[in-house]
Amino acid sequence: MHQPPPASFCSSSSSSGGSSCECARVGVRVSALAPAAAPCPAPRRLPRPRQPEPPSRGTSTLLPARLGPWCSPTGSPAPLSCETGCGEGSWILVCRLLVPTQVSLLSMEEDIDTRKINNSFLRDHSYATEADIISTVEFNHTGELLATGDKGGRVVIFQREQESKNQVHRRGEYNVYSTFQSHEPEFDYLKSLEIEEKINKIRWLPQQNAAYFLLSTNDKTVKLWKVSERDKRPEGYNLKDEEGRLRDPATITTLRVPVLRPMDLMVEATPRRVFANAHTYHINSISVNSDYETYMSADDLRINLWNFEITNQSFNIVDIKPANMEELTEVITAAEFHPHHCNSFVYSSSKGTIRLCDMRASALCDRHSKFFEEPEDPSNRSFFSEIISSISDVKFSHSGRYIMTRDYLTVKVWDLNMENRPIETYQVHDYLRSKLCSLYENDCIFDKFECVWNGSDSVIMTGSYNNFFRMFDRNTKRDVTLEASRENSKPRAILKPRKVCVGGKRRKDEISVDSLDFSKKILHTAWHPSENIIAVAATNNLYIFQDKVN
């Protein structure tokens, strides 16, 4: 069928001596790359090896796939028109990346036998632990880097393979760049509360120098990380010889100043700031302001504004906590800054409403300047109405003109200039409307799906169950359901649109609602800021798809 992937990693560094090696395409195993198992104080250094992986690394990670065109709901192939991309909108799998399991956090010094064992751990999906489940995905501003956070508190950063002329088809491949433990489990002794290490959100900062910076947060604490490269190392000691043996002090007759020599590229992640002790409730969102000096963090009842340089104080800008907690009727579910106007931000609530606030008006933004709400259709009212109208994610379009919200069954696009109803509403999985009762019983109804814009704001994407994710073209009004699953995909295969049977009769290729797997949910997705490359997190797998180039 196909060639096994060349088992090696390739650095993007041009100074590398290993330019001949090929890049691993799938199932990148971070195990061999990960730092020593014992959590050590930062900076954590991640050597990026150039030598080939042990040959035992098999072909089994690659799975057969079928090809299929990008389809419209009517079944006829139709291109997804994207201003940024090319016309032919078929999506192909670029790579599937496994986030390393906890057990495989081994250092390079481990011998090969041990690594084999751990590789087999990775290969077998059933060994994925709860800690490996990806909890957030985010591209940086150029799309060169892609960060994921998981329930085990780790952040894994992938770097895009640099384009080369003879490997055009490889564009869009991402390889592991850096892995570090961002958060550790903690215990709040005053409140007798466990604080999970799960990474709730990652946000990249605009690039300010050669290093990259990102914010990561768990329920309580936001951290600012610096990810930087080092390719030089000082050499030459006065008191030691080349082998590290101590010299006799009597032989020291001249002074040596160390000289910097090139070395293998090292990527190190260093915690630069820790923003703690400002949230009583769980942090659900962080958002970097366009003024480059502040960001906000939102929990269930409050939103705080931080300066990047100051960790010991933050300003509370929204507080919806009632004096009496029994009067609590709604919570904040997500919040985001406007992409260009440093003074305005939105936050969504569990009641399905969105508030736009202007920080110029007053220091405390308790009073909103705009309030977006769609009047409820009385005919659709049911026991679940309130739960399913809760907004799980809110995102500004890149232009700053629109906001997109995701509730349980739909995605809505609002124009900032129209508060009384959304301009567009897309059904994500309306067929679940009849199954709300069972979804309530298995708690799925409380799942928080995220949603993303493409680079030109013309297409939106969001997740569903059974490893399905949905895309909606705002111009052509076409939509598609795709599946991110390892059973049916191989690299460069064109994804086949999926359909869920809604009527009584099930046609060939259709999947019945009853056979959907509700444990496989796609909550987190990301879209490259300028190209048609998407990252889809399915439990512990990260799939990267791109639209097919002719």
Added chain:
Amino acid sequence: MAGAAGPGTGPGAARGDGDDSLYPIAVLIDELRNEDVQLRLNSIKKLSTIALALGVERTRTELLPFLTDTIYDEDEVLLALAEQLGNFTGLVGGPDFAHCLLPPLESLATVEETVVRDKAVESLRQISQEHTPVALEAHFVPLVKRLASGDWFTSRTSACGLFSVCYPRASNAVKAEIRQHFRSLCSDDTPMVRRAAASKLGEFAKVLELDSVKSEIVPLFTNLASDEQDSVRLLAVEACVSIAQLLSQDDLEALVMPTLRQAAEDKSWRVRYMVADKFSELQKAVGPKITLNDLIPAFQNLLKDCEAEVRAAAAHKVKELCENLPTEGRETIIMNQILPFIKELVSDTNQHVKSALASVIMGLSTILGKENTIEHLLPLFLAQLKDECPEVRLNIISNLDCVNEVIGIRQLSQSLLPAIVELAEDAKWRVRLAIIEYMPLLAGQLGVEFFDEKLNSLCMAWLVDHVYAIREAATSNLMKLVQKFGTEWAQNTIVPKVLVMANDPNYLHRMTTLFCINALSEACGQEITTKQMLPIVLKMAGDQVANVRFNVAKSLQKIGPILDTDALQEEVKPVLQKLGQDEDMDVKYFAQEAISAVAQRLTKLDFPVKDNEEPSAPGADKNHFLRPRGPGEDTGKFVPLMSRHTESERLGWFPRRQ
């Protein structure tokens, strides 16, 4: 790595034929890259030593290239490096070679950490002065240009701070280029750079020719002041102060005032806040005429701004504004144009605004004089004294001295008292603490009679507060009161009440008695201490609670110097010796401490003490290994406490050896 093993062992290891003086330098150089940050930091701080040893030539060709590439390091190391390099000119061969220092500082000027960047810029500014005009144009100006057109905004922000140092010494052609670069940074894409440019605009304007200020800086200022980001606009307000100082009144009116008026009414409260915050500086910069025409109305608006933060900032400036008004006609302006707005602020809805006002309002009384104060300000003071917010009341009380000078405190006492009483019983202990601290001041202003009548009971009540910090403050308050009112007053009013507490069933209150005695003994003098206090202390040595007993030992140590030697010998020593045999080890420990202190005093007075068979208690002492040691005990050998080696005292902390 064996990095940590070798170095750090110290120069003592150097022996033999090797050059002894090289060894410490070799260690320093190796430690520049030690894994331990602290060692690296130490090494960097001694960079001048290394450079001196290497000589100017090797410093230039080897050390500086190495340092240029060490920007991977921790912030604190980089900060120290940036600072060191500012004073390095002599070590690289003098001003002729100052340009060698530019590459490392240039790379430090691009790091993300603001403090490091700022320090690098500071050092660059320092070095720029050491360049010859030729070298400045050959090396320094190109560096500034490189930074100004750098890819990353960190380098461009750093460039903003360097224009003003190279401009005055550059040739006309280069000057034009520098202005051009500054202009482009003022309209940079990233707000970070525009902010940096806005904050350096004033400084740059000062070194420019007046024509250029008018033709170039003013338009830049106008642009920045109407930037889309309010974080940039608010910095333009600061620049306004410097620019205003450079221009004549007419130019000011035509070029700057429209922008300033606009800023005072900006949509964003942060910009208005900045105007309020910089009001005094603005007022001085624009002069009295524009102040009257423009700033006073603007200030009135700020005082009734819809955002509380702005009102609070403006309220803070009320006194300074009034002080800086021209004395002629000042009273009328304040009475007609400012006071009506202040009156409204007294009943503001926001407590921060009220407390900001309360902290300065008393200062107006000196400006307005007695009559106006009584007629207009007094009602405001009284209203604020009755405010529901304790901070407001506190701010009034803490500034009573201003009023005292003008009208005397008696005018206020009627309202003062209830306010004080209420604060004294506030539920928040920090509020109670704050009012205690003003007690001595109040007592001085109100006089003994008034104090005894109204406030004395409060001061005594604090002694039995349930918060230790309050009891502690109350004790030191008593001491200050005694210093004010004298020992006779203390003997009649305070001491009896304190001593009664020695029989309190609560041991914490009994301990308070001891703390009071500690504080009061010095102020009261020997007679009262010996006659009234000492018997009580000695009696408490038999207390059943160990904490009280060891505090007795501490008290005896404390009051020992005040007592005469008879009392020490006859009364204190036996009691301490008894405590020294106590079953509780803490009591024993403090008794020993006290005994040694008392013994020292006795020996000093050349009063030979009989060396008794006092167990020297080294055994007991072992149990107290965690206690901080007094000097002189740091030897392993324990010296009997009653030894008569007076010279050991002269030797200070030196180990006592026979």
